Amino acid sequence: MRLVIAEKPSVAQSIAKVLGATDKKEGYLEGNGYFVSWCVGHLVGLAGTEKYNENYKIWDLKDLPIIPQSFEYEVSKGKEKQIKILCKLLNDPKVDVVINACDAGREGELIFRLVYQFAKCQKTMKRLWISSMEDSAIQKGFENLKDGTGFDLIYESAACRQKADWIVGINATRLFSLLYNQQLNVGRVMSPTLSMIVERNASIKAFRPTPFYTIVLDNGAVVFTSEKKEGKVHAEELLKRCKNQHLVVTSIENKEKAEKPPKLYDLTTLQREANRKLGFTANQTLEYIQSLYEKKLCTYPRTDSRFLTEDMVDILPELLLYALTTLRFPRDEEFDVPCNAQLVIDSSKVTDHHAIIPTKSLANYDIEQLPYGEKAVLTLIMLRLLSALGDNHRYSETVVTAGCGDVVFTTKGKTILQNGFMEYEVLLNLAEKQDEKSLPLMAEGEVIENCNAEMKEGKTSPPKQFTEDTLLLAMETTGKDENIEKEFCGIGTPATRAGIIEKLISVNLLERKGDKKTKYLLPTDKGNALITILPESIQSPLTTAEWEEKLKFIETGDLSANEFLSEISKTTENLVRTYDVVKGSEQLFPSQNKVIGKCPRCGSNVIENKKGFCCENRTCGFALWKENKFFTSKKKTLTEKIVKDLLTTGKCKLTGCYSEKTGKTYNATVSIDETGGKYVNFVLEFEKRG
Known part of the structure; x- marks a missing residue:
């Protein structure tokens, strides 16, 4: 028997159908010599800190840095049933x-x-490596299974990334949360991403617009504009000199220009375009395309390539036809559809997976059945295939230069000669139809009379706030040097960048603001404050880009995992050893809540809310609930004074406690019995009678 393990149940079902494993069992399918089962995302992950030392449950500066000599793993919560099924199958004789x-x-x-590894399996391992979930692709993949050990370096790189994130995240989050008395989430990739947004926001706030002036001459048929002038007085002088004067054409330059078709989509460019044109977040786009992949309507989404391999040339005309038929173009439009395959074929630029394209399954699928988001993303993918294989967009550009005395003026005109690849998007209203601003016929030496002269004032513009479109670009290109041929750069990966953005929002370091379609990513006050106190080693996008590059080197065998983790560990140790609290930080992180005392577990502030008295550090878990049965059974209320005494001295005297057993009242001293568990326990001490 052969055991096939897929990542999701839906994928496993598609594979099982092709293999003929149709007999449904608990957690797997069986048939034709195969067991086909599945994971549900990460079934096994790195263990929490308490796995190494029970005392790590309580956050304490003296325990940092926490860097395991060897990492422990544990089953993800709620996934115990499926891991048990897989372990049984993996060890089935x-x-x-x-x-x-x-x-x-x-x-x-x-x-x-x-x-x-969790199942301690040592059986022969094979790898199914496909870029499409179509039946034919699955069948071909199983006919050409790869040796599983050939992917050892990819695994090492992934495991290294996971461990590095654990080391930085665990230690930095605890360090800064404890030092600044509140939950501060810090991450290897998350913090540099936030840093870029904070820096951009600061640049915008610091920006001071500079006015500039232009002189415009308009005779009703053509408008000429001067160069920008910084001084208003100088511009006014030029305006006086040009009023009631004529222009003389000094040169006419006509150039035919061409814009090449765009490349096919990789995941990042698709996410960027979906954000720009449709207003989808990066995470929404990833979810939509993952669903399309599982429905066999597009190829593998988590790719960083924008080209196809040479063996795909023959299927392109067929895919073009399916895309053209599926898209609802205006009925009166007829297309001579080009197929310039040489524009998208380059095997040397395809690593693990080729660019995202639609599949042959389009031929038998009514896309009107798809949810709006999936249909919109699939439309973009089909359009990009048509565009990438299309002809150049050609236009003629005319630049006319004229003089009014010694002042130089210009005007430009554009005439589209061939819409080319742009035609498809224009017809589906996904691109703006370009206005053809043609110019009247003019000749060198021609005099242009009756010009109305006016001065127009403008101002320099600040940098723009990040949208997900522009942030994804910045994350992708960080560390890139145009003068150096560099294969790897950027922070995060195409598959993880959407999740990083969502995490920053979920922990209140970032927020989306704007209209329905265009939303900007802005740092919260907490986000700004966090970057203010983080050292360069943690928040630098360039440092993180270098780390990402090294993870790639692990994948290619040019760097050992131990070297990389050693560097991460040393950086973390140095951070814990040398970091000093920023002076005046209480102004950066002002608390809106009344502080009752210090948490006995992690040292953060304990504040009062409607339900009780809780530690500000959300990951700590320490809380004294007002409706605590220990106090309500004694007909006592957990007051602010009692909590203050408990947190200060560990004890508090209670008078008039009710006994459920005797119905009488008594006096006693209550103390906290702190074990670090989910709930805080209490102990009573009774006064000794003389």
């Missing part, structure tokens, strides 16, 4: 070969390997 059919990428490799 009937199984002689295990096939990794998780998503064909770094994260899919990690998901499978952690389960394989």
